[in-house]
Amino acid sequence: MSxxxxxxxxxxxxxxxxxxxxxxxAMMSVWADSxxxxxxxxxxxxxxxxxxxxxxxxxxxxxxxxxDMSVKHLAWLETGDVAIHLVEEHVQAxxxxxxxxxxxxxxxxxxxxxxxxxxxQNSPTPPQTAGxxxxxxx
Amino acid sequence: MSxxxxxxxxxxxxxxxxxxxxxxxAMMSVWADSxxxxxxxxxxxxxxxxxxxxxxxxxxxxxxxxxDMSVKHLAWLETGDVAIHLVEEHVQAxxxxxxxxxxxxxxxxxxxxxxxxxxxQNSPTPPQTAGxxxxxxx
Numbered sequence: 001m002s003x004x005x006x007x008x009x010x011x012x013x014x015x016x017x018x019x020x021x022x023x024x025x026a027m028m029s030v031w032a033d034s035x036x037x038x039x040x041x042x043x044x045x046x047x048x049x050x051x052x053x054x055x056x057x058x059x060x061x062x063x064x065x066x067x068d069m070s071v072k073h074l075a076w077l078e079t080g081d082v083a084i085h086l087v088e089e090h091v092q093a094x095x096x097x098x099x100x101x102x103x104x105x106x107x108x109x110x111x112x113x114x115x116x117x118x119x120x121q122n123s124p125t126p127p128q129t130a131g132x133x134x135x136x137x138x
Numbered sequence: 139m140s141x142x143x144x145x146x147x148x149x150x151x152x153x154x155x156x157x158x159x160x161x162x163x164a165m166m167s168v169w170a171d172s173x174x175x176x177x178x179x180x181x182x183x184x185x186x187x188x189x190x191x192x193x194x195x196x197x198x199x200x201x202x203x204x205x206d207m208s209v210k211h212l213a214w215l216e217t218g219d220v221a222i223h224l225v226e227e228h229v230q231a232x233x234x235x236x237x238x239x240x241x242x243x244x245x246x247x248x249x250x251x252x253x254x255x256x257x258x259q260n261s262p263t264p265p266q267t268a269g270x271x272x273x274x275x276x
Contacts (some may be wrong), residue, residue, distance in 0.1 A: 036215040038224055039245070044266045046224060046241055048213050075186050077174040079247055082220040084257055086176055086184060103184055105176070105215060105259055107245060109217055118215060119222055121243055123261045126181045 003029040008076075008083035013117040015106065016071055024061040028054055032109055032116035040121040042102055052107040068092040074103075081110035082118075088125065101125050141167040146214075146221035146246040147255040151243065154209055162199040166192055170247055170254035178259040180240055212241075219248035220256075226263065239263050243251040 003026075005011040011030050018027035028050070031037055035049040039056060046055045060067075070090045077084040085106045090099040107119040141164075143149040155250050156165035166188070169175055173187040177194060185194045198205075208228045215222040223244045228237040245257040 015158075033189075034215075036213070038213060038215065038222065040224075040241060040243075040261050043262060045264060048224075074184065075174070075176060077172075077176065079220070079256070080216060082247075084176065084245065086178075086186075094238065105178075105179055105243075105257065107222065118217070119243065121241075121259055121261055123178050123259055124181060126183060 004114040005030070006114055008078070008084055008085060008106075008115045011108055011117060012071075012085055012087075012106055015117060015120075016069065019060075019067060019069055022061045022063070024057060026063065027057055032111060032118050034118075037117065038108070038119040038121070040119075042122045042124070047129070055126070066094055071104075083108040083110075089122070139197050142252040143168070143254070146216070146223060146244075146253045146254055149246055149255060150209075150225075150244055151221055153255060153258075154207065157198075157205065157207055160199045160201070162192070162195060165199065168255050170249060170256055172256075175255065176257040176259070178257075179262045180262070204232055209242075221246040221248075221253070227260070 005014060007095065014026060015030045031050065031053060033050055035051065037053060038046060038048050039053045042045045047053050071087040072090065074088060084092040087104050089104045090103050092098055092099045103123040105121050106117055108115045109118045139250045140241055141152065143152060152164060153168045156168065169188065169191060175188065175191060176184060176186050178184045184189050210226040210228065212226060213224040225242050227240050227242045230237045241261040241263055243259050244255055246253045247256045
């Protein structure tokens with residue numbers, strides 16, 4: 001798949017669209033093609049490199065997993081050709097009564113082919129305070 | 139405190155030394171001085187900006203909290219004036235029988251004053267696999 005994201009936000013939109021659409025090739029097109037890229041999904045071992053990250057996402061993009069995910073922007077940090085976006089992912093899986101909220105940071109790098117993801121990392125939000133810190137961060 | 143870290147590793151060493159030594163000023167000298175820096179400690183609300191991050195670390199640097207922490211390097215990623223280090227933090231608090239292992243990523247930026255931290259983020263490791271992925275990542 002040919003993709004050329006002209007802003008970090010374009011790359012981010014493509015990342016979450018790929019999850020919605022269960023499109024593994026679209027997902028992989030958002031990542032920098034490198035042995036050094038890093039992906040830390042909730043409660044899964046950290047993965048490094050294109051091959052490992054493809055293997056990580058492959059079952060999540062299969063027909064059997066259905067994730068209803070929306071994203072809330074918390075903070076942006078840009079310096080030169082690197083951008084960091086901090087978001088909350090609101091995830092609802094089948095059988096879950098309510099959304100689960102997790103933090104996610106996405107680190108983007110501007111390459112000659114456009115902006116790509118270098119690192120994605122999820123962290124749990126403290127249940128008692130999830131969401132409360134948002135006003136401070138905007 | 140005047141500090142000028144000539145490599146990302148120098149900044150990282152200073153970050154963990156500051157925790158060992160409970161030195162809040164040394165800790166803050168490692169961070170970029172910016173309203174945009176981000177710190178996500180385990181199960182705490184995400185914090186943004188120098189003032190909020192100082193407030194976050196202040197009680198952790200007090201005499202009452204004792205953390206025995208060692209760090210295991212997992213992966214480095216460098217691009218231009220930005221570096222990302224992924225480590226495992228092995229933490230033992232008083233009363234804990236064994237070390238708790240969490241992932242931590244540190245994103246560094248090279249400024250005219252040397253390398254500083256832009257973002258620190260912890261994530262839990264999956265208990266059944268913590269440590270097992272290390273050989274793949276080195």
